[in-house]
Amino acid sequence: MxxxxxxxxxxxxxxxxxxxxxxxxxxxxxxxxxxxxxxxxxxxxxxxxxxxxxxxxxxxxxxxxxxxxxxxxxxxxxxxGGIWPELPTDRIEIRQASTLATGLMQAAVSFFQETRMHEVPSPSWAQDHLSAVLRTLRHLESFRNDFWIRSGEMTQAGWDLACALEYLEFRMPECRDAIPTTLRAPMELARMNGSFRETAPRL
Ligand SMILES: N[C@@H](CCC(=O)N[C@@H](CS)C(=O)NCC(=O)O)C(=O)O
Known part of the structure; x- marks a missing residue:
């Protein structure tokens, strides 16, 4: 058992x-x-x-x-098992995509904390976090689609990207239009998944 x-x-x-x-x-x-x-x-x-x-x-x-x-x-x-692709050579790009998607989460959390939680928000730190978000979105746009979705299945990087983008929409709605159309596909596929819907960020 x-x-x-x-x-x-x-x-x-x-x-x-x-x-x-x-x-x-x-x-x-x-x-x-x-x-x-x-x-x-x-x-x-x-x-x-x-x-x-x-x-x-x-x-x-x-x-x-x-x-x-x-x-x-x-x-x-x-x-x-089951998180990363079996072949180590396949893991390199998916890990990097996953790391950047997770970094996108961190930049969005830092932006939210700087602008909404600090007693004296720093406009220059907020701008730094915002720039990191926008730069990373543009960088991720250049990644191949199969970093996110492979053989019709979401990769770990795809799940991370979907979580990061929904968090961006939740905490930084002003960035919504900066999300490249090509990056929306993993988020749309994730939204068809019951666990993804059940774990959506909420107040
Ligand atoms: N690098 C960490 C980041 C974890 C993190 O920052 N978590 C935040 C929530 S989004 C937290 O626990 N914050 C507690 C606090 O701010 O008191 C990870 O990937 O787990």
């Missing part, structure tokens, strides 16, 4: 980083108990598991802890 102990995932319903892990766990069919929380409050259980207090944080069925969405995905691939 497979290990019946579930994974436990600390998450915020708004976090695009938590979303990429939630989607991967569901895709791999792994049992998981989700612990949604508000990262703006103190969360002693999360802070015990991860002193950084960041989501996603994953507790493995054997009780060990993993923080950081990329480290979590790497470990899920080590344990179960």
């Amino acid at each position: 497979a290990n019946p102990n579930p994974y436990h995932l600390f998450l915020s319903p708004r976090s695009p980083f938590a979303r990429r892990v939630r989607l991967a766990l569901r895709r791999l069919g792994l049992p998981v108990i989700e612990h949604p929380l508000n990262v703006l409050e103190s969360n002693p259980d999360l802070e015990t598991a991860n002193p950084l207090g960041l989501v996603p944080t994953l507790i493995l069925p054997d009780g060990r802890t993993l923080a950081d969405s990329s480290a979590i995905l790497e470990t899920l691939h080590d344990l179960h």
